[in-house]
Amino acid sequence: MANADQIKALIKSHLVGDQERFYAVAMQVAAHSARQGHGKVATEIKALIDEAKTGASKRQTPRPIPISTPRGELAGLLAVSYPDVRLSDMVLEEATDSRLRRLLREHRGHSKLASFGLSPRRKLLLVGPPGTGKTMTASALAGELRLPLYVIVLHGLITKFMGETAAKLRLVFDALSEQRGVYLFDEFDSIGGQRWAGQDVGEIRRVLNSFLQFIEQDDSDSIILAATNHPQSLDPALFRRFDDTIRYELPTEAAADKVLRNCLAMFPTDRVDWQEASAKSLGLSHAEITKASLTAAKDAVLDDLPSVTTEHLVTALEDCRRHQPQ
Numbered sequence: 262m263a264n265a266d267q268i269k270a271l272i273k274s275h276l277v278g279d280q281e282r283f284y285a286v287a288m289q290v291a292a293h294s295a296r297q298g299h300g301k302v303a304t305e306i307k308a309l310i311d312e313a314k315t316g317a318s319k320r321q322t323p324r325p326i327p328i329s330t331p332r333g334e335l336a337g338l339l340a341v342s343y344p345d346v347r348l349s350d351m352v353l354e355e356a357t358d359s360r361l362r363r364l365l366r367e368h369r370g371h372s373k374l375a376s377f378g379l380s381p382r383r384k385l386l387l388v389g390p391p392g393t394g395k396t397m398t399a400s401a402l403a404g405e406l407r408l409p410l411y412v413i414v415l416h417g418l419i420t421k422f423m424g425e426t427a428a429k430l431r432l433v434f435d436a437l438s439e440q441r442g443v444y445l446f447d448e449f450d451s452i453g454g455q456r457w458a459g460q461d462v463g464e465i466r467r468v469l470n471s472f473l474q475f476i477e478q479d480d481s482d483s484i485i486l487a488a489t490n491h492p493q494s495l496d497p498a499l500f501r502r503f504d505d506t507i508r509y510e511l512p513t514e515a516a517a518d519k520v521l522r523n524c525l526a527m528f529p530t531d532r533v534d535w536q537e538a539s540a541k542s543l544g545l546s547h548a549e550i551t552k553a554s555l556t557a558a559k560d561a562v563l564d565d566l567p568s569v570t571t572e573h574l575v576t577a578l579e580d581c582r583r584h585q586p587q
Contacts, residue, residue: 284310286527335436338418338429339411339444344400351394351401352512352519352547360507361398365405368484382504384476384485386449388492389509392546395488396447398507402484403443411437411444415451427471434475437483449487450494469496476502517542517550521574524554528561529568538574545581553577 287310348361367374367381374381387395403410418429437444476485487503489495500506512520518539525533542550557573 284313289527289529335432338414338433339436340414341442342400342403342410342412344404344410346397346400346404348401348405350523351397352516352523353394354510354516357507357509360505361402364402364484364505368406371482383481383483384479384503384505385487386492386500386503386506387486387488387509388506389490390511390546391490392548393509393511394547395509396445399443399445399486399488402486406443406484408484409440409442411440411442413444413446415448426468430468430471430475434479437485438479438481441482443484443486446485446487449489450491469499473498473502511544512542512547512550514539514543516547517545520547520550521554524551525558525569528558532568532570533574534571537571538578541575541578545578545585549581549585550578553581556580 287306290306348358348365351358353361364382364385371381387398389395399410399412402408413433418426418433433444479485487499518535521535521538521542522530542553545553553574554577556577557569560573560577561569
């Protein structure tokens with residue numbers, strides 16, 4: 262029958278509405294029952310899963326299609342997707358989670374705010390080390406609000422020709438006025454750098470001045486996110502143009518423990534010393550801990566072991582640490 266970790270994983274996946282994880286854990290319970298000689302129970306569980314999947318597919322609402330899919334020159338500037346990520350899928354500091362949920366609350370109540378002449382916050386600056394959740398936040402906000410996520414393609418936006426980047430930037434801002442969505446400027450320091458920095462000072466100044474002008478004039482319903490690993494390189498004028506600045510940090514030991522447990526929720530983990538594993542995670546990003554967790558799970562499966570072990574996790578975490586960029 263199901264062990265304690267599997268029961269907790271089933272409850273958690275149900276509470277957050279993660280059907281795929283729920284089905285995966287349920288299949289693990291069925292497989293475990295079969296190995297214990299409870300073939301009838303395993304067959305009944307599998308039949309229930311198949312029935313649930315069939316019912317869900319009939320009830321599933323088709324995804325909305327963007328009114329305006331990027332075409333022409335915009336096709337090289339915007340990459341569009343419909344994420345299924347939710348904020349509950351992320352491990353965030355309480356203050357960060359609260360500020361993001363405030364934005365969601367304001368957008369879900371935008372009609373009520375509008376009746377009093379108020380508007381929801383729409384422009385966020387996300388700053389922090391790589392792998393701490395900035396890009397995933399964009400996916401989560403889009404997923405929560407059922408909006409398309411448009412990622413600005415920097416190599417298509419930034420050119421060496423004078424004035425061309427600013428013209429392309431205008432196309433992006435025109436698009437976000439016409440099609441409501443979440444628009445992410447990742448690696449934002451490449452266009453938001455200080456106006457006196459760099460070699461081509463004149464062109465940098467023109468691009469940044471254009472962005473400052475466009476974002477200040479923007480009154481669309483879209484959400485604009487700018488993410489950077491290097492906030493110190495941003496022009497000070499930019500900070501005043503955003504409604505909020507949200508800072509991301511490397512996970513604490515408690516947060517690392519939660520990331521580890523979330524990643525391995527669908528695997529048997531009775532041979533894991535969580536305290537040792539989370540201590541070994543300090544200094545690694547959320548993305549690195551996630552990668553190490555999945556590596557440990559794969560090793561356990563390939564080694565034909567009944568559970569992920571502390572050794573698997575520690576080895577994978579130390580390997581991630583060795584390959585961190587210097």
